[in-house]
Amino acid sequence: MALYENQNKQEIDPKRILERHLIGLHDIQEDIKDQRLSSQMAQAGMRGHGLNQHASSESRHQFAKAANQYADRLDAHEQSDAKMYASILAVLPNTIDALHKLRGGWKNAPKDYNSTMSMIRFNDTLSEIITSHPTIQPKTLIEIVRAATQSYGYNMSIVSEMEQQTFAALRGIKHERAFEAVLYYLPEGYKVYETTDEEDKHGADFLVQCPNRVLVSVDVKSSPESAERATVNDEVYLERHQNAKRYPHLAIFSGFTDNDFDPQSPWQPGQEAILRELPRIQAALLEKSTDKHSRILERV
Numbered sequence: 001m002a003l004y005e006n007q008n009k010q011e012i013d014p015k016r017i018l019e020r021h022l023i024g025l026h027d028i029q030e031d032i033k034d035q036r037l038s039s040q041m042a043q044a045g046m047r048g049h050g051l052n053q054h055a056s057s058e059s060r061h062q063f064a065k066a067a068n069q070y071a072d073r074l075d076a077h078e079q080s081d082a083k084m085y086a087s088i089l090a091v092l093p094n095t096i097d098a099l100h101k102l103r104g105g106w107k108n109a110p111k112d113y114n115s116t117m118s119m120i121r122f123n124d125t126l127s128e129i130i131t132s133h134p135t136i137q138p139k140t141l142i143e144i145v146r147a148a149t150q151s152y153g154y155n156m157s158i159v160s161e162m163e164q165q166t167f168a169a170l171r172g173i174k175h176e177r178a179f180e181a182v183l184y185y186l187p188e189g190y191k192v193y194e195t196t197d198e199e200d201k202h203g204a205d206f207l208v209q210c211p212n213r214v215l216v217s218v219d220v221k222s223s224p225e226s227a228e229r230a231t232v233n234d235e236v237y238l239e240r241h242q243n244a245k246r247y248p249h250l251a252i253f254s255g256f257t258d259n260d261f262d263p264q265s266p267w268q269p270g271q272e273a274i275l276r277e278l279p280r281i282q283a284a285l286l287e288k289s290t291d292k293h294s295r296i297l298e299r300v
Helices: 018-034 038-044 057-073 081-101 113-132 138-151 156-183 197-201 224-240 271-289
Strands: 191-193 206-209 215-221 249-253 265-269
Touching: 018 081, 057 081, 081 113, 081 138, 081 156, 113 138, 113 156, 113 197, 138 156, 156 206, 156 215, 156 265, 156 271, 215 224, 215 271, 224 249, 249 271
Parallel strands: 215 249
Antiparallel strands: 191 206, 206 215
């Protein structure tokens, strides 16, 4: 289906301090625990606002499952802080397990499908939170993830690892959203589609149909260097799989810098910056749609 739909998004007060979020996170943990039997809590190693350092992996996953059920019970259209906290708690154990299995670059381990999908779900959770809270600051989300990780009883090495992973994920989300803002301005003849989980797993952030009907898979990068590395890797892949039936793949730097974002709107670049990048991105899409590997494939 087409990607773009107008939605009403609830704003939150950008002056709301971080402590408010951390208190709310603790409150949600207490609500989740209150809905479980005390014997289950004892078995899970619960204490205070979280699990203790001796909690088992099974206990952490049990609590994550309860957090997911808690989030699901909230109104589907409710963009509350409670849903945000519960959603983060729900994905953390699987995310941390996946990081350990896919250390060294999770997209380079396609055989471990479940772990790859766990990482995608973590990124999707952060993206959904940003959609619901468009003025929330990256540092606030990182601190919430840090506190949630600590509440599970993980050691400081894993807490630090999740901070770094969250920072990288949010940087990627920021550049993807900025790139998406440019796609809104493409002229008639272009269509933009959502990607499937399977396409996302292979690095596709967007699928763009160009006027010549060729679909281009777009992998948005946060720096020119990472775009160049991805392009080289793709060329190596094509040399090894010359008959691969796939969309032409464009790895491209979004073109935006931190100066292009207002501090009060940290996920949306200004219109001047969007229009600055439009000609470059449009030209790159057209060039990729006509290279030697391009072909017309129907959207499935």
